Amino acid sequence: MKVAAKVMMEIFKNEGVEVVFGVPGGQVMPLYDALMDADLLNVLTRHEQGAVHAADGYARASGKVGVCIATSGPGATNLVTGIANAYMDSVPMVAITGQVRRPVVGTDAFQEADTFGITLPVVKHSYLVTDEHELPRILHEAFYLARTGRPGPVLVDLPGDVATALIDYDPDNPPKLNLPGYKPTVKGHxxxxxxxxxxxxxxxxxxxxxxxxxxxxxxxxxxxxxxxxxxxxxxxxxxxxxxxxxxxxxxxxxxxxxxxxxxxxxxxxxxxxxxxxxxxxxxxxxxxxxxxxxxxxxxxxxxxxxxxxxxxxxxxxxxxxxxxxxxxxxxxxxxxxxxxxxxxxxxxxxxxxxxHPLPLREDPDGEIMPEFVIRKLWEVTKGEAIVTTEVGQNQMWAAQYWLAKHPRRFISSGGLGTMGYGFPAAMGAKLARPDLTVVDIAGDGSFQMTSQELATCVSYNIPVKVAILNNRYLGMVRQWQELFYDKRYASTCIECQPDFVKLAEAYGAQGFRATRPDEVEEVLRIALASDAPALMDFRIKREANVWPMVPAGSAISDMLGGGEA
Amino acid sequence: MKHTLSVLVENKPGVLVRISGLFARRGFNIDSLAVGETEDPMLSRVTISVDGQDQPIEQVTKQLHKLINVIKITDLDPNSSVTRELVLIKVHATSETRSEIIQVVEIFRAKIIDVSASTLIVEVTGTKDKIEGIISLLRPFGLVEVVRTGKIAISRGRKRT
Missing domain, CATH: 3.40.50.1220 (TPP-binding domain)
Structure with a gap:
């Protein structure tokens, strides 16, 4: 008989887990105690959303199952956005959440939330472990379900007293999976x-x-x-x-x-x-x-x-x-x-x-155009880097101007469109592919949603690069307001923002800024050459738009802008 | 168009909420839903009665198939299946109306399972038409309450549902 939390480490090893991302808390303390002795990298993020997106980025860059851990209640609810994100984009993931001890489940105990219920519509499958002896089978099933068929996130909600219970497990003879209703079709007719x-x-x-x-x-x-x-x-x-x-x-x-x-x-x-x-x-x-x-x-x-x-x-x-x-x-x-x-x-x-080529615009006022930054980034990295994106204009410019050459090297929140995704995803991708340069093409709005992960990058020395296309707007919404709301920029001007260079430096990362096109290449070369996490603040033309564009609800041949029709 | 989906599932906690949640999310209103253990205690049978066009029903069926605990789904053809529902009807009954109610009950081959000074409880089993028939005939006496199990169904002949 072994402590269940220790058995989980053996199962992680059996399933090939190299890294887990998470934040500890009361109900996952047994798990974190076991992680201290486990043969894998345990990355403490500064927010659970950072952990789940990092696991997602790791999974997309490597093709393996990403693993994240959060405690019960707020820890678990902080994972929800990232689980939904992984579900929409079919990303293999196992999310392990602490749950209150079995005797108090359902009593509104401290840090209790119905994680199983909250996540039901956004998981491929989920388990609430009620019998400690079922834990090994459940965990093996979770990995199997996450990576086979159409992949997706699988949640394992684990009461604290299950993690400390004593159970049997033989790594050479793991329990048989019991999934009678699961048979993905591989061979086409x-x-x-x-x-x-x-x-x-x-x-x-x-x-x-x-x-x-x-x-x-x-x-x-x-x-x-x-x-x-x-x-x-x-x-x-x-x-x-x-x-x-x-x-x-x-x-x-x-x-x-x-x-x-x-x-x-x-x-x-x-x-x-x-x-x-x-x-x-x-x-x-x-x-x-x-x-x-x-x-x-x-x-x-x-x-x-x-x-x-x-x-x-x-x-x-x-x-x-x-x-x-x-x-x-x-x-x-x-x-x-x-x-x-x-x-x-x-x-x-x-x-x-x-x-109708994509336009490569030159600004008459001599300001930096976003596509110029992306094309320079491509030149400097010869297009071999892994690019992650945030969500909004930055994402669409990246999609248009970054000529992706290899699978698993363009990583973006497609289905859910989650702002704040790109930076933690880049951390995960960098851990999956330390041999490659990893750059998050970011917007200033999105980046601020998960910027606290600079601390994670610095503390584990994960040399991710962030290229902020900074227009001091929530730019995509502003673009729609310009086009469809008579330029009424409701809640999209975010002129009050941190000095991103100082912000990076405050965390112990490097910060650089370019305000004119002729500074862009040098900033890129210095930031990418460094072996530290580095942030680049590119002050772009504020009202640059993403062209071409199909207005919502129109035919895709009905395009506005970006090369004459 | 009415569909009767017979869904064989693992007998595990949370399965029902996955199924009902999926219908709600995809915009379907479930007319009735009945669940019970099958001949194999590891498995349960969920019978769902739902109204919808064939194409959306096919889509929701495919989505149901994706639930890991769902083993088999049959969209039952009314011609090759038998459906029944059990209903308990509590109806007002006075000394003047009691015998008239008992006549209705006999015609429908229903049963009276409880008698009080002012009410009768009628148990009736049957198809939707029969149930609606008896309810409409009892309604004028004053329905106190009606409790229905929801429809269950099984394939005719040797074929398993």
């Missing part, structure tokens, strides 16, 4: 795959629309092979950035609300969409009724509930993207389609690319 191959071989104007599912299933190579073999242009979602090299001639970048004009025109005019690992989100499709009106749609996803959720699909394929793509390429080779039939379409797409 062969007949559907043959039909998809035929449709691809016959299409005159095909498009690939790919998303985060490709990255999760590690299917980038297969997707590249398909695109190259069948000569099909590729557009991706925000979370798909990096699955296909965006400097490849076949890449059309991101589609949707702030996508490229050429991606949106191509999607609107194509005759076949091969959609894989995507969920036809409203930010990607715009008005569904006018989305790709003439196109046949093939939709591949591991989650059957995503198929035909938002619009009708002609050829549904439920299965793992990597398996389905591999099999599809084989089928397509048998048909040996002629590449010539696409030539007029490829010429048309190329014409759109030439006619």
């Amino acid at each position: 062969p007949r559907q795959i043959r039909e998809a191959a035929r449709a691809l071989a016959e299409a005159q104007k095909p498009m690939i629309y790919a998303g985060g599912g490709i990255i999760i299933s590690e299917a980038s190579d297969e997707l590249r092979e398909l695109a190259a073999y069948a000569h099909i242009p590729v557009t991706t979602t925000l979370n798909g950035k990096g699955l296909f090299p965006e400097d490849d001639p076949l890449s059309l970048g991101m589609l949707g609300m702030h996508g490229t004009r050429y991606a949106n025109y191509a999607m609107t005019n194509c005759d076949l969409i091969f959609a894989v690992g995507v969920r036809f989100d409203d930010r990607a499709t715009g008005k569904v009724e006018t989305f790709a009106p003439g196109a046949k749609i093939i939709h591949v996803d591991v989650d059957p509930a995503e198929i035909a959720k938002n619009l009708a699909v002609d050829i549904p394929i439920v299965g793992d993207a990597k398996w389905v793509l591999g099999s599809l390429i084989d089928e397509l080779r048998k048909l040996d389609p002629s590449p010539e039939r696409h030539l007029p379409w490829m010429r048309q797409v190329e014409d759109w690319k030439q006619a």
Whole structure:
């Protein structure tokens, strides 16, 4: 018999956990006591939201399960935003929360909250451990569920007296999982795959629309092979950035609300969409009724509930993207389609690319334009860095101007749109990939939502870089107010803000500032070369907007700004 | 269109709230819901009666399938399944009306399971039509209260639900 908290450390080891993020508290003290002797890195963040986003960033950068820990009550409720964020973007995560001791559950005890109930709609699955002997099976199940099928966060709510109970556990003979209702479909239906191959071989104007599912299933190579073999242009979602090299001639970048004009025109005019690992989100499709009106749609996803959720699909394929793509390429080779039939379409797409490039603006007043910073960052890092983003204009500029080349190196809160995500996610990503430069492309508003994690970066020496595109606005909302609310800037001017350079220095990190374009490159070079956490305060053109843009509820071909229509 | 979803689930705490929460979140109003252990004590059967178009019902069914504790879902075809509901009806009864009520009860092959000076409790089992029929006939006597179990259903013939 062993103390359950110690057994949990053995299970962590068995599941390959290298790092956990969290904040201690009364009901997780047994767990933290066991962590002191465990063979893994235990990162104390300054807020539970920092812990859960860091676990998320770690998971996205590594492909492994991220682990975060919080105590009962407020600790657990502080995780909720991050759990919901991981749920929306299908991030494998195990969140462990303390709960009050079993005899007082349900009595409104000190720091009691119904964590199981609060998190129900935003978890892949959850457990309240009521029998200590079930803990080993539950914890193994949690890791298994988090990383298989469509990944997602799994919550384990653990009463304090369970953690101190004595239980049996043999790491060489762990308990059997008991999940009779869980059987993710990996292999796509062969007949559907043959039909998809035929449709691809016959299409005159095909498009690939790919998303985060490709990255999760590690299917980038297969997707590249398909695109190259069948000569099909590729557009991706925000979370798909990096699955296909965006400097490849076949890449059309991101589609949707702030996508490229050429991606949106191509999607609107194509005759076949091969959609894989995507969920036809409203930010990607715009008005569904006018989305790709003439196109046949093939939709591949591991989650059957995503198929035909938002619009009708002609050829549904439920299965793992990597398996389905591999099999599809084989089928397509048998048909040996002629590449010539696409030539007029490829010429048309190329014409759109030439006619409507993303604008690289120069400011007449000599101020820094955001895209200039991002393009310089790309040059200085040769596009090899991991980029995380905050949410808002900074995120969309990053999506537009950062040409992602590799999977797992563009990390952004896509579905939930969580401000404050990028910086802690960057910490997690840096711990997953210490060999790579990790930069959070931030806005001044978002960064202030989790800026206390500077202390975490400094204390564990996690040399993350933060590039704030500082316009002293909650910029995306301000942009909408400019366009749709008659420039009434309600609650979006945040001119009272800290001196970010001094803020970084106050925490023991480095701080730099650039106010003119000619200072940008030097600041980047110095900050990125340092082996300390560093913050860069780029004072950008205050009212620079994100162009092009599709107004909410419009067709994606109906774009404002950013290259003439 | 009415659908009867028969959902086989693990008999564990929290399963019901996952199911009902999912319906609420996706904007469905559940007409009735009945739960009970099956022949295997590890499993429970949830019978959900819900109104909706086929496409949204298919979507909610897929979402239900994603719940880890859900094992099997059947959208029961009314032609190849049998449905029943048990209802307890407390109705006002005076010495003048009592025999008339008893006649109604007999016609519907219902039972009287409690008698007091001013009320009768009627137990009736049947399909929705039968239940609504007896309720409408008893209503003029003065319904005190009506308690329903919600619909349960099972496939006809050898096939398992």
